[in-house]
């Protein structure tokens with residue numbers, strides 16, 4: 001089904017609501033006007049009955065019946081509709097009957113049958129008349145006074161008003177709908193402009209930003225949100241470009257080295273077997289390094305794509321730590337460093353991927369060993385408190401300058417490129433450790449002082465049911 005534009009739908013909804021409102025309003029106004037007309041007429045009828053009562057109160061004892069009739073006749077010609085009235089006594093005898101009512105033999109109720117005043121509209125000789133009948137008592141005698149007024153003018157006025165409304169409502173509705181459509185189009189114009197401007201921004205000019213209208217409304221928020229999105233996109237594209245450049249550089253160097261070593265070995269044919277062996281050794285070492293870098297790169301790429309899934313389960317952080325400490329000890333021995341480990345005897349249960357966590361710990365221990373000069377010290381600690389297992393690796397190594405600290409978890413970042421490379425580092429270890437820790441809903445932090453040493457700490461939440469030992 002074809003979707004209409006938002007401007008059209010807004011205008012359509014507005015018209016529907018407006019039409020409903022207008023219909024209710026018109027009906028209310030028409031009924032209100034009709035009620036007001038009836039009210040005015042009924043008030044006037046009541047006043048006339050009141051006039052008759054006052055007249056009879058004053059005159060009935062002084063005048064004879066024929067004189068009263070004459071008086072009524074005289075008065076009846078005064079005032080609008082005044083000639084439409086009749087009065088009867090308790091026996092139903094006419095005290096007075098005006099000519100139009102008499103000639104049409106309009107009935108009247110006796111005072112005894114009239115409990116309360118009545119108001120009715122009926123047709124008399126083809127003309128609509130409104131009758132008001134009330135029982136009055138004069139000189140102790142009950143009478144029924146009935147007055148009437150012609151309604152055709154009132155009906156004509158009510159009808160004319162109705163026609164005006166019926167004609168005006170569609171005109172108003174059309175005008176309001178057209179206005180509504182125009183306003184909604186105008187209100188949405190800036191959105192079109194924003195989308196056109198957004199379309200102009202592509203990967204080539206991601207640094208461009210949309211103009212932010214200072215309206216303080218949704219449009220301003222929309223453009224600000226889009227601009228923030230572009231900033232995030234720009235940053236991640238920049239990171240991607242940097243990553244690709246670094247990765248290719250990192251791979252080109254060892255491959256070039258392997259190639260040169262092989263070329264030199266092949267070209268100088270007069271070499272001894274030992275020299276070939278040495279060349280092959282170099283090639284092997286570089287290939288191992290390269291495949292490590294490729295492994296790390298692949299892992300990070302899979303992690304970025306969300307394809308590297310950790311297989312987490314209930315594991316004892318102590319046994320992972322012991323395995324890592326064992327390898328740490330070997331590393332430390334090779335580098336002539338003192339190594340110590342403090343791991344609790346009781347199990348520390350965490351929900352983790354044991355292999356990944358061991359890899360993260362080894363990255364930290366490897367760094368500590370790598371960046372600590374001979375006869376230095378490396379310490380590994382595991383503790384559990386506040387719902388977290390805390391692994392920390394402390395060294396007395398070269399430390400990290402405060403300006404470098406914010407970068408150490410960046411990919412390919414190394415404080416001293418030449419030095420860490422000579423030790424086989426590509427600058428990916430900490431990025432991997434950070435990803436592994438965060439995938440365990442944990443965090444990794446560092447405290448370091450240049451020349452004195454560093455403490456890397458990883459916090460991973462304890463398994464919820466196992467906050468107290470032993471885990472049940």
Ligand SMILES: Nc1ncnc2c1ncn2[C@@H]1O[C@H](COP(=O)(O)OP(=O)(O)OP(=O)(O)O)[C@@H](O)[C@H]1O
Pocket residue numbers: 363367368371395397398399400408413414415416420424425426427428429430431454
């Ligand atoms: N314990 C430490 N003491 C001093 N500097 C450190 C320590 N750990 C890391 N660094 C600094 O942080 C940088 C990044 O470390 P990271 O482990 O990511 O890379 P790398 O060790 O250089 O290479 P890789 O781990 O990929 O083999 C290192 O090059 C080093 O400059």
Ligand SMILES: [Mg+2]
Pocket residue numbers: 363366367425428429430
């Ligand atoms: Mg490292």
